[in-house]
Structure formats: C-alpha cells, structure tokens
Amino acid sequence: MVxxxxxxxxxxxxxxxxxxVTQFNALGSVLPMLLAQPPSDRDRxxxxxxxxxxxxxxQVLHPFExxxxxxxxxxxxxxxxxxxxxxxxxxxxxxSLGLPTASSVLEIHDESGQRAAPGRxxxxxxxxxxxxxxxxxxxxxxxxxxxTMKDLWWHTGDLGYTDEDGYFYFIDRKKDAxxxxxxxxxxHEIESVLLACPGVMAVAAIGTPSELGEDEVLVVVQPEPxxxxxxxxxxxxxxxxxxxxxxxxxxxxxxxxxVTPNGKVRKHQLRDQGRAGAWDALAAGLAPTRHT
Numbered sequence: 001m002v003x004x005x006x007x008x009x010x011x012x013x014x015x016x017x018x019x020x021v022t023q024f025n026a027l028g029s030v031l032p033m034l035l036a037q038p039p040s041d042r043d044r045x046x047x048x049x050x051x052x053x054x055x056x057x058x059q060v061l062h063p064f065e066x067x068x069x070x071x072x073x074x075x076x077x078x079x080x081x082x083x084x085x086x087x088x089x090x091x092x093x094x095x096s097l098g099l100p101t102a103s104s105v106l107e108i109h110d111e112s113g114q115r116a117a118p119g120r121x122x123x124x125x126x127x128x129x130x131x132x133x134x135x136x137x138x139x140x141x142x143x144x145x146x147x148t149m150k151d152l153w154w155h156t157g158d159l160g161y162t163d164e165d166g167y168f169y170f171i172d173r174k175k176d177a178x179x180x181x182x183x184x185x186x187x188h189e190i191e192s193v194l195l196a197c198p199g200v201m202a203v204a205a206i207g208t209p210s211e212l213g214e215d216e217v218l219v220v221v222q223p224e225p226x227x228x229x230x231x232x233x234x235x236x237x238x239x240x241x242x243x244x245x246x247x248x249x250x251x252x253x254x255x256x257x258x259v260t261p262n263g264k265v266r267k268h269q270l271r272d273q274g275r276a277g278a279w280d281a282l283a284a285g286l287a288p289t290r291h292t
Contacts, residue, residue, distance in 0.1 A: 007263075009033045016046045026053040028263025029202040029222075031064050031072070036201050036224040044069045052083075055095050055170060059196040062094075074098060076170065080135040081126050081154060085168055097160070097168040103129045108162055113151055116161070121171055121184075124160045125153035159186075176267060178207040178215045183245040185217065190238075190246060194219060197237045199227035202257050204265045208250060208275050218250035218278060220270050222257045229253055231279045235286055244288035250278040 002019045012034060016024065031053060048070050055074045056064070065072055076097040077083030084106060087098035100106045107115050108122040116122035128134050134154065137145035148155050159171040171177075171186045178185040187205035194203040202222040207215030223229045231251045238247045252275075258266040281287075 009037050013042065013046055016048055020047055022047050023050045023052070024048060026051050028259060028265070029257075030263065031056050032060050032195060032201055035060060035064055035067070039067070043067055055087075055097060057192040057195055058094055076124075076168065078156060080148075081128070081156075082133060084126055087167075093163075093165075093167050095169070096163075097170055099166060099168070103133055105129060106168065107153070108160060108168075109153070118162050118164050121159055121161050123174065124156045124158045124168065124170075126156060127153055176206070178205070178217060180207075180210070180215050180217060181245045182214075183243075185215075185246050190217065190219065190242070190248065193238060193241045194221065194234065196241075197234060199224050199229055200234075201225075202265075204257055204267055204270055205248065206267055206270050208271075216250060217246070217248040218252065218270075218275060219248045220252045220254055220257060222254055231281075232284070232286070235281045239286075239289050242288075244290045247281075247288035249281050250275050251281070252278040 002015075002021060004015060007030065008015075009030075015021075031051075044067075046068075048068075050071050050073050052073045052075060054076070056072060061072050061074075064070070071089070073089065074087040074092070074094075074096065075083055076085040081104075084101055084104040085097040085099065086101060087093065087096055092098075105127040107125055108120070109125050110116045110120065110122045126134075148157075157174050159174055159177060161169050161171065163169070170188060172188045176187045178187060187207075190205040191203050194200050194205075200221055201224045204220045206218050206220070208218045210216040219234075221229060221234070231253075234251060235247070258269045260266060
C-alpha cells in the first residue's frame, strides 16, 4: 500500500509509475481533475488497471477509461460502515452504486421507516451480516450514535433508490437536498450536468433563501486551470439539460472549492458565504425554459 502525502493531478501518474501501483482510490473530484490535465503520450504508461470511486457521470467515466485504460469500479461506503456497495465488474450499470457486498444488507426506507418500492426515493439504510465489521459508536457522543441507529438499521443520511434489478443509486445527502417551487431537487444531479460542460473541473450546488420562500439554486464553479467560464453559456447548458425548476439562478466562480481532507466539498462554508459575488441570471434577463 502507498499513502501519498498530498494529491497532485500533475504528478499523480508519475507517482503511480514510481511505486508500480495497480489499483487506487479516487475521492471527490479526482477523476475530472485528472481528465483536465493536458493529454500525454504516457497516459497509458502505468500498471494501474482499476480505480475505486464514487459513481461518476458518463461524461467523466467513459472518457477517463478510454484515455487512461483504467476500469472505474463505482461503489459506496462510509467511514462508519466500510465499503458496502460495488458495481459488478461484469454487469456494471454506469452511474449506479451497484449491489450490496456479501457482508452487507442495504435497503431504501421511506419517511415512515418502511422499505420503499423500486424507483421510489428514500434513505439508504444498512445492516452488517457479520459482527464487528462496522463502527461501535461515535467517540464520547452516545446521542449522535443513537440518532443514526434506529429500528435496528444504521441510517446513512443519504437519499437514493433502487431499480428493479436491485442496483442502488445515489440522489443526495438529506441535508443537501433542495426544494424549489414545490419540487424536490438533487444537488448531485445539478452537479453532474454542470460537470459535462467544457471547462468545469468541479462544482457544488447549494440552496440559498428565496424571496418567495424555499430555495433558489446557487452553483459554485471551479473551472479548469486557465479557463474563464462564460456564465451565460453555463446557464444555457443547464437550461438545455434540466427541467426548468432545477436550473440554477445564481453562479459563482472560485479558484478552488473548499474541501475536507478526504475530498468532500465543505458545503456549509459555501452556504455561509451566501450569494455574495454571485452572478444572477434572472437579473441578467435570463429565465429557464419550460420544456414541453
């Protein structure tokens, strides 16, 4: 096992070559960051065959595999419960979390705690099949531990659904889900659409209070190095690709999104910053199209 001191997109493949790495993990926006690097005739000059990562949008997953010759194994796990879902190598459904591992039981539960039917959104919950393979509790915080363990299930705080074949799909963190004009909106889905826009390296979608109540959608965009995004084109891309109620109203560009040590965006920091410095599409005379 090799533990790097700090991730560097420009040095990443050199480090893999030096240590003869055959498999690696990718957190957060690592895959799009590697894709954003200039193409090289050494892109496939390495021994890596697999990368384990969270579900990547098709516009990231397929180009990554074709360029670097590395199979993306999509999955799902949390510090408290380990990796519990993997997309099967021989029966992958791109964009899915996959199927439960042999030691894991997972379900989707509705708000009443009942198992949700395929296609219906609910919370992802977990039980281990074996003893001592998940955490025992939060250190010196029994209240937080009890809050996550209800009805003999560990509650992940993540929203998702299953399909008819039992594959799991991620929608959003419960705390990050948005509601606008009476519609529930997945910040994850908005982010996936924007990642397909050329020049966008990373993005975070958050809610910001609306004068009409509920939320307006604000996206914070980290462009690829040397790229200056045209915000009217970003709006047009969203307008073409999303239902009208999902299209973000506010857009802010930053050099780098604030992230945790494991690569997750610190959305609470972005919420605290509010709309300061954001471009307002509505004020610019742009409104989402109601597609028929």
